[in-house]
């Protein structure tokens with residue numbers, strides 16, 4: 001099976017207030033279509049790792065490969081391009097623009113990429129909303145939908161540029177159990193039916209136990 005994301009010997013140090021070796025020789029791969037979760041106690045380095053994997057933090061040692069291409073040491077613009085084109089994000093908080101419509105929110109990352117016409121982007125955004133069963137919300141203001149709907153809109157937005165991988169930092173952290181299960185089922189379907197790779201940081205054991213693989217971290221290391 002092909003490998004979508006590979007981390008090789010990732011080490012990260014925070015230099016202030018005192019030198020702190022936060023990530024210690026992290027090595028792992030995420031395969032195409034794999035649904036993996038990252039678990040570990042608070043402070044073990046999960047978010048720090050996700051920042052690096054998503055190219056938001058570039059101050060580290062080691063190598064990162066996306067679709068078998070080395071993506072370490074790129075220009076700032078190219079990192080931004082890689083993020084927008086190949087990586088979809090879902091955070092604990094949805095970060096939707098409340099004054100914009102649901103459809104406009106989903107369109108934004110594609111507008112930024114600027115590879116398609118407005119009409120094509122609008123069509124694609126509508127298709128993503130349909131896929132997530134929220135097409136009826138398209139014209140609504142993002143501030144006027146429920147919490148569970150907001151997270152589904154955030155997933156549609158993460159999918160708009162057809163990324164290679166979806167990364168999530170506690171994407172179900174703010175949801176009740178019903179909506180958390182909904183989000184899990186959406187991710188599972190994306191992995192099973194579209195062969196999309198997912199890497200999700202979670203504290204939710206039920207969620208993690210249902211994923212293909214749990215990457216367990218402790219004290220800046222992967223322990224299993």
Ligand SMILES: Nc1ncnc2c1ncn2[C@@H]1O[C@H](COP(=O)(O)OP(=O)(O)OP(=O)(O)O)[C@@H](O)[C@H]1O
Nearest residue numbers: 014016017022040041042043044045046047048049
């Ligand atoms: N900018 C920073 N400077 C110094 N230390 C930091 C910085 N950011 C995080 N840390 C420390 O690095 C460690 C790892 O933090 P990180 O946020 O990655 O943990 P986490 O596993 O995601 O925790 P949580 O589950 O609580 O979100 C913690 O000890 C944290 O205090």
